[in-house]
Amino acid sequence: MRIFVQSSRLLPILILVLATITAIFAADEPHANDTFASVSDAVWQLTNLTLIPDTALHRSTSLGGQNFTHCCLLAVNASLTLSPDGRLIKSQTDYIDATIEEFLEANNADQFPCTAEWNGDPRGAPRVIVTSGWQEQTCPGWSLSDSKKGDESEWVNPFIGFIIPCIIFVLVIPRRRKLAVWSRLFVQDLSQIISWIVAPFAMILSGLAVCLDTIIWLCVCFAFAGPMILSGFYEAYLDQKVISFLNEKTSNFRLTIDMRARLLFVVLVGNLDLDPEVFAGDEELTVLNHGRHADDNPRWPNYPGTQTRNPSSPWTHIQNLVSPLRSYRDCALGTPRQWPLHDVTCTVPSCTKLRCKEIPLQRNHFVRSEIGRTKTRLRTMLATQLSFGSSVGAPVVFFLGAFSYTLVTTLGSLGDEDTSLDLAFGTWFMVIPHISVVAGLLLAGNNPNTLEGVMALEFGEVEEKETFKKKHFLGSIFELAYESRYRPKWLWERGRSKQDWIDRVISTYRFRAPSGRRGDMVVDEDMEALRVATTMTITSWTIVLGMTTLLMGVPFILAFLVSFYTPQVGIACRSLTFLVYAIIQTSQIVLWMWAYSGPPQPGKWFKFFRKDGYLYRSGFYNPTDVKSLWQKGKFWSLKSLWAIIWYNLAAIFGLGGVITSIGGTMMQLMGVYSTPKCSVNAEYWTKPHSQVPVVLSKNYALEIADAKKYWVPSAITAILFLALVTFCGWWYQRRLRGMFRNLVSELGSERTDREDIRAIVTPSRDGDEESIKP
Numbered sequence: 001m002r003i004f005v006q007s008s009r010l011l012p013i014l015i016l017v018l019a020t021i022t023a024i025f026a027a028d029e030p031h032a033n034d035t036f037a038s039v040s041d042a043v044w045q046l047t048n049l050t051l052i053p054d055t056a057l058h059r060s061t062s063l064g065g066q067n068f069t070h071c072c073l074l075a076v077n078a079s080l081t082l083s084p085d086g087r088l089i090k091s092q093t094d095y096i097d098a099t100i101e102e103f104l105e106a107n108n109a110d111q112f113p114c115t116a117e118w119n120g121d122p123r124g125a126p127r128v129i130v131t132s133g134w135q136e137q138t139c140p141g142w143s144l145s146d147s148k149k150g151d152e153s154e155w156v157n158p159f160i161g162f163i164i165p166c167i168i169f170v171l172v173i174p175r176r177r178k179l180a181v182w183s184r185l186f187v188q189d190l191s192q193i194i195s196w197i198v199a200p201f202a203m204i205l206s207g208l209a210v211c212l213d214t215i216i217w218l219c220v221c222f223a224f225a226g227p228m229i230l231s232g233f234y235e236a237y238l239d240q241k242v243i244s245f246l247n248e249k250t251s252n253f254r255l256t257i258d259m260r261a262r263l264l265f266v267v268l269v270g271n272l273d274l275d276p277e278v279f280a281g282d283e284e285l286t287v288l289n290h291g292r293h294a295d296d297n298p299r300w301p302n303y304p305g306t307q308t309r310n311p312s313s314p315w316t317h318i319q320n321l322v323s324p325l326r327s328y329r330d331c332a333l334g335t336p337r338q339w340p341l342h343d344v345t346c347t348v349p350s351c352t353k354l355r356c357k358e359i360p361l362q363r364n365h366f367v368r369s370e371i372g373r374t375k376t377r378l379r380t381m382l383a384t385q386l387s388f389g390s391s392v393g394a395p396v397v398f399f400l401g402a403f404s405y406t407l408v409t410t411l412g413s414l415g416d417e418d419t420s421l422d423l424a425f426g427t428w429f430m431v432i433p434h435i436s437v438v439a440g441l442l443l444a445g446n447n448p449n450t451l452e453g454v455m456a457l458e459f460g461e462v463e464e465k466e467t468f469k470k471k472h473f474l475g476s477i478f479e480l481a482y483e484s485r486y487r488p489k490w491l492w493e494r495g496r497s498k499q500d501w502i503d504r505v506i507s508t509y510r511f512r513a514p515s516g517r518r519g520d521m522v523v524d525e526d527m528e529a530l531r532v533a534t535t536m537t538i539t540s541w542t543i544v545l546g547m548t549t550l551l552m553g554v555p556f557i558l559a560f561l562v563s564f565y566t567p568q569v570g571i572a573c574r575s576l577t578f579l580v581y582a583i584i585q586t587s588q589i590v591l592w593m594w595a596y597s598g599p600p601q602p603g604k605w606f607k608f609f610r611k612d613g614y615l616y617r618s619g620f621y622n623p624t625d626v627k628s629l630w631q632k633g634k635f636w637s638l639k640s641l642w643a644i645i646w647y648n649l650a651a652i653f654g655l656g657g658v659i660t661s662i663g664g665t666m667m668q669l670m671g672v673y674s675t676p677k678c679s680v681n682a683e684y685w686t687k688p689h690s691q692v693p694v695v696l697s698k699n700y701a702l703e704i705a706d707a708k709k710y711w712v713p714s715a716i717t718a719i720l721f722l723a724l725v726t727f728c729g730w731w732y733q734r735r736l737r738g739m740f741r742n743l744v745s746e747l748g749s750e751r752t753d754r755e756d757i758r759a760i761v762t763p764s765r766d767g768d769e770e771s772i773k774p
């Protein structure tokens with residue numbers, strides 16, 4: 001209370017003192033009615049003004065030696081002159097959009113147009129408006145961001161704010177190949193002096209190679225961002241469909257235990273090459289590993305099948321892996337029947353006798369321990385994957401922190417174009433975190449070594465390096481990211497890959513023996529249900545494409561909005577960069593749909609476009625298949641034409657994506673976009689535009705208004721959106737992993753077995769003792 005009384009008495013005194021001080025200083029400040037000896041007396045900033053900026057002495061203006069503050073000073077100098085009686089007046093060429101009184105008042109309030117900064121006054125600095133022709137003539141070239149001159153904000157902030165954090169994301173995005181670092185660079189023998197001399201150089205070289213690799217991968221991620229997100233969502237959609245199919249069929253007791261295990265494996269490894277080249281020596285391994293407990297019965301035989309299996313395919317290996325869990329004997333090698341066969345020795349036509357029905361295999365001790373092993377395999381394969389939190393969550397927190405810092409800087413210097421453009425580019429770079437969020441959603445692990453370890457087949461070395469190198473020169477420069485027998489697909493192929501895996505399951509188990517009677521094979525309803533569930537309809541594509549558009553579109557729209565409303569308001573260099581990138585990504589997505597979405601199912605209308613139609617037969621729906629290009633007789637065919645068109649377009653769009661994204665960012669950071677060309681809108685570029693007005697001031701009213709209305713809200717939206725996307729992604733994949741784990745834990749329990757199996761498999765003591773010895 002006392003303090004309050006005292007301070008309330010003190011306040012008038014304080015104000016008085018302040019007013020006096022202001023008055024004393026005000027006496028020194030130039031006013032409109034004062035008389036001056038020269039213009040620079042009135043406006044001290046114009047003292048010693050030279051025609052060319054001193055930066056241009058070191059560097060030509062076309063190489064970044066321009067200084068646009070200096071340019072603005074020239075415009076101010078040209079607008080002011082002294083009247084014969086010594087007062088400051090406007091000269092004939094007037095670029096200042098204010099009266100002399102207003103101008104001097106603003107200058108006294110530290111709002112000199114060329115150097116003004118946000119001081120809480122929304123009126124900002126007076127505008128200095130020149131014409132584009134004047135600007136191009138007086139100050140051509142551009143201004144290099146030079147940290148020596150204190151423009152850190154132009155490139156250091158973006159680097160810390162979003163480029164470095166993006167590299168963390170890029171590193172967690174799964175990939176198939178990477179730049180090979182020559183293994184000799186990791187000097188292994190350090191016992192000799194010479195190795196110690198060589199080692200530092202080797203270290204530097206390998207470090208450079210790794211940096212180059214990261215930059216290349218960042219470029220690739222930008223170039224194929226759209227297809228990557230789309231394909232990721234496609235795979236996530238299929239994951240979800242298969243898991244809910246399994247949930248439903250498990251609760252309806254429709255599937256055998258081996259089918260459930262098989263589908264769970266497919267969910268986990270659907271990103272591996274389904275049909276790789278056959279490695280010599282694999283045949284032996286796969287055959288040897290199979291059929292150890294063949295359980296022949298003359299009435300219900302094991303059929304060897306007619307199809308040859310690819311002994312190097314992970315599909316064959318998984319078939320063999322789950323084969324011991326089978327309930328019935330094989331209808332083909334490694335392909336257990338899902339439904340009982342009718343006794344083949346029975347000759348009664350349409351026999352329906354129960355005793356002719358195949359009896360399920362005894363679930364003896366061996367089978368039960370195999371079930372336990374399979375469960376452990378599935379569980380650990382899921383558990384060895386990176387957790388969403390560590391691979392995506394932590395970098396997102398880092399990214400958002402740095403980005404919020406830029407936002408807070410903007411709030412501190414509202415109306416500063418540089419920070420606003422930082423915000424725009426940072427928002428745009430959120431595409432990369434979005435890719436890694438989508439990649440983090442997927443249940444299939446990136447590292448194929450997990451599967452190889454689980455299989456534990458007696459493979460030799462991964463590949464005979466020498467012969468491989470001779471075959472593929474490019475393949476040895478960009479080596480496989482994981483040294484493993486199995487190869488993961490690129491992220492943009494993964495959705496299709498998982499679909500192929502599921503289709504393989506469906507086509508292998510499509511037909512089954514009719515239940516309860518003798519007769520021809522019938523279509524398995526469950527496989528048909530799986531086919532229906534995992535076939536992409538228009539609705540499913542709409543969902544997947546919609547999600548992709550959301551994740552690609554929101555960063556683009558926000559970035560575009562900010563750069564559009566950064567004066568010069570309109571489509572200029574930066575906003576055009578964003579726009580071109582968006583168009584390129586849309587084209588990439590269209591190209592992806594062409595190659596990977598598959599033909600429309602057969603139907604009534606537009607036969608030409610559908611499966612089995614003319615386009616389908618000409619190979620239109622499979623343009624990524626380049627086999628015909630290497631075959632002499634087939635080179636001149638429509639198929640090669642599609643492949644050539646497709647690959648050329650993909651390369652053009654990819655290159656365009658890299659140039660706009662990385663090139664655009666580099667040009668922004670270096671300051672190339674400060675050139676006078678970029679301060680006129682794109683619509684004038686081809687027309688004569690020497691009369692287009694260009695504002696040279698800083699922190700003027702429109703900038704402040706736009707900052708409040710667009711920059712800050714856009715940045716906040718971007719932060720919230722990325723946080724929301726990450727959170728939803730985390731929640732979704734936790735949910736999916738939980739469902740997966742439940743399905744795995746239900747694998748062994750008799751409760752979930754099918755009825756025809758349940759009665760038999762319930763273990764009997766005798767059966768156990770018999771089967772303990774293998």
Ligand SMILES: *[C@@H]1O[C@H](CO)[C@@H](O)[C@H](O)[C@H]1NC(C)=O
Binds near residue numbers: 031033
């Ligand atoms: C300047 O002079 C004009 C008339 O000559 C007068 O109206 C105005 O009040 C003066 N302004 C100041 C700040 O003295």
Ligand SMILES: *[C@@H]1O[C@H](CO)[C@@H](O)[C@H](O)[C@H]1NC(C)=O
Binds near residue numbers: 047048
């Ligand atoms: C202008 O140039 C003169 C002579 O070179 C120098 O003495 C003076 O300090 C300069 N003024 C400013 C403000 O740089």
Ligand SMILES: *[C@@H]1O[C@H](CO)[C@@H](O)[C@H](O)[C@H]1NC(C)=O
Binds near residue numbers: 074077078091
């Ligand atoms: C500044 O203006 C004065 C008078 O208008 C002019 O004589 C001088 O050349 C100008 N300085 C520059 C560097 O253009």
Ligand SMILES: *[C@@H]1O[C@H](CO)[C@@H](O)[C@H](O)[C@H]1NC(C)=O
Binds near residue numbers: 146
């Ligand atoms: C540009 O010119 C202004 C005024 O002449 C000067 O204060 C500033 O340091 C210059 N900027 C650079 C980067 O040289």
